[in-house]
Amino acid sequence: MSTSTLRWALLGASDIAATRMVPAMRALDHAPASVVSGNEGHARRWAAQHQVARCGTDLAEGLRDVDAAYISSTNTKHYEQALAAIRAGRHVLCEKPLALTARESDQLVAEAEAAGVVLAANHHLPGSPLHVKARELVASGRIGNLLGARVMHAVELPERLRTWRLSADEAQGAGVILDITCHDASVLNPLLGGLPGTVSALAVRQNEWTEGGGQAPDAVMTVLRYSGPEGRARLAQTHDAFTVPHDTTRLEVLGSAGTIVVHDAMTQDASGSITLTTAAGTEEVAVDTDADLYEIVLTAFAGAVTGTGAPTATGQDGANAVRVALAVERAARTGHAVDPRDVP
Ligand code: NDP
Numbered sequence: 001m002s003t004s005t006l007r008w009a010l011l012g013a014s015d016i017a018a019t020r021m022v023p024a025m026r027a028l029d030h031a032p033a034s035v036v037s038g039n040e041g042h043a044r045r046w047a048a049q050h051q052v053a054r055c056g057t058d059l060a061e062g063l064r065d066v067d068a069a070y071i072s073s074t075n076t077k078h079y080e081q082a083l084a085a086i087r088a089g090r091h092v093l094c095e096k097p098l099a100l101t102a103r104e105s106d107q108l109v110a111e112a113e114a115a116g117v118v119l120a121a122n123h124h125l126p127g128s129p130l131h132v133k134a135r136e137l138v139a140s141g142r143i144g145n146l147l148g149a150r151v152m153h154a155v156e157l158p159e160r161l162r163t164w165r166l167s168a169d170e171a172q173g174a175g176v177i178l179d180i181t182c183h184d185a186s187v188l189n190p191l192l193g194g195l196p197g198t199v200s201a202l203a204v205r206q207n208e209w210t211e212g213g214g215q216a217p218d219a220v221m222t223v224l225r226y227s228g229p230e231g232r233a234r235l236a237q238t239h240d241a242f243t244v245p246h247d248t249t250r251l252e253v254l255g256s257a258g259t260i261v262v263h264d265a266m267t268q269d270a271s272g273s274i275t276l277t278t279a280a281g282t283e284e285v286a287v288d289t290d291a292d293l294y295e296i297v298l299t300a301f302a303g304a305v306t307g308t309g310a311p312t313a314t315g316q317d318g319a320n321a322v323r324v325a326l327a328v329e330r331a332a333r334t335g336h337a338v339d340p341r342d343v344p
Contacts, residue, residue: 121318
């Protein structure tokens with residue numbers, strides 16, 4: 001199989017599939033072959049609008065005659081759809097969060113491995129040239145000993161997406177933590193060294209679009225403690241929000257001999273830049289940001305399927321990001337620090 005012949009079942013007739021993934025598939029000559037939705041009429045309209053030949057509500061039928069499944073349904077459905085696709089022998093690229101419990105995301109990783117299929121998470125940031133370059137700068141020693149990182153990821157949720165993300169129940173996959181903090185974790189974990197050992201957080205609901213109380217948090221600040229070589233502590237901070245219309249996103253990486261700032265670091269588009277400040281002054285670091293982030297994910301995924309590469313975020317990376325997000329939720333809810341290894 002060549003990378004240009006991956007045939008996809010789209011599980012979820014979603015905005016991200018329409019706006020990012022189907023265009024990226026077509027740009028790479030992949031074939032979106034079927035779309036599965038919980039609603040027959042929505043499936044039909046979506047398929048017609050995006051020229052997908054087969055559509056319906058039957059998962060098994062959607063998974064017929066394809067190589068891989070791309071899952072972008074609401075968060076509550078990811079686990080069951082990923083499991084079904086893996087058990088049908090399909091490679092799986094699943095939207096974040098992989099599942100709503102750590103146990104379920106770990107199970108997906110184990111089942112994919114046992115079935116010999118590729119499982120990847122559609123975290124678009126770890127493979128971004130900006131983040132790859134930041135990790136390279138750290139690994140090359142340019143900023144000395146790595147001390148920590150700060151992520152500014154406070155944005156405004158577009159009006160068209162103010163639906164299930166704002167519902168009352170975090171257990172049903174709503175809220176900013178599973179949506180955005182999960183992405184931060186996909187960046188911080190490989191940068192700072194695996195899973196953090198301790199997570200603290202405060203989360204609130206700030207938006208004025210929804211009536212009444214009870215919705216899942218739409219703004220959160222976290223503090224995370226990672227361990228570097230010889231147990232050396234590294235600290236990270238994140239600010240994630242659906243409610244901030246006028247800010248840019250940023251990643252700052254702090255070392256004993258320098259600081260890396262990635263400007264526009266957390267967007268869906270690869271535009272952005274990097275500055276490096278050391279004792280010698282501040283310099284712009286050259287990065288080629290022309291490639292589409294979702295094409296990068298798909299190209300790496302196809303490489304993994306054909307045995308010539310690895311996903312930009314593996315199933316295990318996705319499971320680790322879920323653990324961090326769930327630990328943040330628990331820490332915010334209880335007011336206590338949480339070890340991500342302890343979340344069920
Ligand atoms: P949407 O709200 O657009 O779609 C999610 C689901 O809602 C669809 O799969 C569909 O359910 C249902 N739905 C949407 N519109 C209708 C409609 N008009 N009628 C009936 N049902 C409808 O979600 P997003 O695209 O924003 O997010 C989907 C997933 O992708 C989430 O898990 C999210 O976390 C992830 N995501 C990832 C991003 C990334 O950069 N990696 C960016 C944005 C989202 P059904 O499954 O039944 O078709």
